[in-house]
Amino acid sequence: xxxxxxxxxxxxxxxxxxxxxxxxxxxxxxxxxxxxxxxxxxxxxxxxxxxxxxxxxxxxxxxxxxxxxxxxxxxxxxxxxxxxxxxxxxxxxxxxxxxxxxxxxxxxxxxxxxxxxxxxxxxxxxxxxxxxxxxxxxxxxxxxxx
Numbered sequence: 480x481x482x483x484x485x486x487x488x489x490x491x492x493x494x495x496x497x498x499x500x501x502x503x504x505x506x507x508x509x510x511x512x513x514x515x516x517x518x519x520x521x522x523x524x525x526x527x528x529x530x531x532x533x534x535x536x537x538x539x540x541x542x543x544x545x546x547x548x549x550x551x552x553x554x555x556x557x558x559x560x561x562x563x564x565x566x567x568x569x570x571x572x573x574x575x576x577x578x579x580x581x582x583x584x585x586x587x588x589x590x591x592x593x594x595x596x597x598x599x600x601x602x603x604x605x606x607x608x609x610x611x612x613x614x615x616x617x618x619x620x621x622x623x624x625x
Contacts, residue, residue, distance in 0.1 A: 509568045509575035509601045512608040516599075517581070521560035525549040532610045533602065558585035561592060566623050573603040578622035598622055 519528035525546035584592040
């Protein structure tokens, strides 16, 4: 192979590596999906939060209806997410669990702002991790360890 062929081969290899790196960067990890979801909910960007969940998690509602319902819940209940802490993810194939302590407050059920213990279940769909369910616990269990 001549020097021009080696340059073309090297360029093709560099382009292929760049495309693989870009694909890996574009794919979200389960904990990143949960962070993006919680941040969107915290900032009342419910349509953005919707893009991080499955139809099952949305109760089969479309984005507009789901977002309007959550806006109403947050507004009427004066709900706010004050912060959150995620714990190490547990991945088994195409399913993952992320335990999270959520500090939130609302005027009806959590006026004092007590911590809530949630475990998000995610599934991998078309290469992306999406939240498929949320389990709320009375107290933390073994999944809440660093």
